[in-house]
Amino acid sequence: MPQPHAALKARYGAAAPAIPLDPGPVLDALLAQRSVRHFLPDALPPHALEQLVAAAQSAPSSSNLQTWSVVAVQSQAGRDRLAALTGPQNHLRTAPLVLAFLADLSRIARIAARSGREAAGLGYLDTFLMAVIDAALAAQNAVLAAQSLGLGTVYLGALRNQPEAVADLLGTPAHVFPVFGLVVGRPDPARPAAVKPRLPQASVLHLERYHAPADAAAETGGYDAELRRFQASEGLPPIDWSQLVIDRLRDPAALKGRHRLYEALLGAGFRFDDAPATSA
Ligand SMILES: Cc1cc2nc3c(=O)[nH]c(=O)nc-3n(C[C@H](O)[C@H](O)[C@H](O)COP(=O)(O)O)c2cc1C
Structure with missing residues (x-):
């Protein structure tokens, strides 16, 4: 065998x-690939930022609309403020670069406004989704580029915990939404990150048609024990993955502010004209 x-x-x-x-x-x-949360305070190699952005811009883009942008936060003050708004997640204070990836429909809105043309398609859920997908694909290219430069990264979904304060800090205009951050730095060799196991392939791979597993064992196939082992080996509290996912989505409070996303998006000027009318 x-x-x-x-x-x-x-x-x-x-x-x-x-x-x-x-x-x-x-x-x-x-x-x-693994997330890195312990960084050296050292500067990045020369032109690392531009290389990461070139890799990010090389990702596919839906209809080549390129509906994303990125704000590079390098100042200590900016990173400290972002750390406070996202946790605090203290690795932001040490790593020299935080990239805030933005779903950016403002560029097309400006182009349309300058030419006096309608862009009603901007006000639909799919257009927002397209911008989020573009931003995610771009960011993951940056993650791999960082790895090839010997750098480590960790995403920062917590950027959405306090969306208005983050938008204020980043100076984003209407029709722009900070989707997530990416912390970039030189990994601390004294605290190396380990590869985190994933669900068995049978849990995620369906051949031809989706087959919902009939019971808990078939759903996760031993992954609870696998993740418990990983957590213990990393000195983290051992917890079953099944428990972790339920805890993470237990109630609106568990979303840590992100249950307000729709309201925050409307506040940032996004429209969802295809939303069904709600009866009062
Ligand atoms: C969109 C997104 C947002 C994330 N947000 C955070 C975050 O706010 N803080 C954090 O420490 N890790 C964050 N992560 C990292 C995940 O926790 C991590 O990818 C997952 O636990 C798997 O571990 P690995 O990346 O080491 O394989 C995020 C990952 C993604 C894809």
Whole structure:
């Protein structure tokens, strides 16, 4: 019986598929990807920011509308303020760069306004979703580019915890929404990050048609125990993944401010003209 490849063993633990891996630096990098939360305060290599943005802009973009932008926050004061607004997440204070990725419909709104044209399509849910997808694809390209520059990253969904205060700090105009941040820095070699196991492939991969698992065991296939082992090995509180996901979405308060997203988007000038009318 062939043994699973070491990279797959790290990614799946006991559920690692015993398949051969075609060699290649991109696949190697993808399978080794992990979030870094301990950084050195050292500056980034020269022109790292521009290289990350070039990688981000190389991501596909829906209809090439390029409905995203990014604010690079490098100042200590800016990062301290963002750290406070997002937790506090203290790794923002140490790492020299935080990229705030924006769903940005303002560029097209300005272009339309200058030419005196309607852009009614901006006011629909799919257009907002398109901007969020574009921003996410761009950011993940930046994550891999950072890895290839020897840098570490961690996303910052907590940027949405206090959306108005974050928009104020970043100076974003109407029709722009900060979707998430990306903290970038040199990983602290004294506190290396480990590859976190994922659900078995059988939990996420459906062949031809979706098949809802019939019971808890088929749903997560031993992942609760796998994640508990990972948490313990990292000195983190051991918790079943099934418990973790329920806790994270327990009630509106568990969303840590993000239950106000719709209201925040309307406040930022987004419209959802396709929203069904609600009866009073
Ligand atoms: C959109 C998004 C937002 C995230 N927000 C945060 C965050 O605010 N703080 C944090 O420490 N990690 C954040 N993460 C990192 C996840 O916790 C992490 O990706 C997940 O636990 C898997 O671990 P890994 O990236 O090391 O494989 C975020 C990840 C994504 C994709």
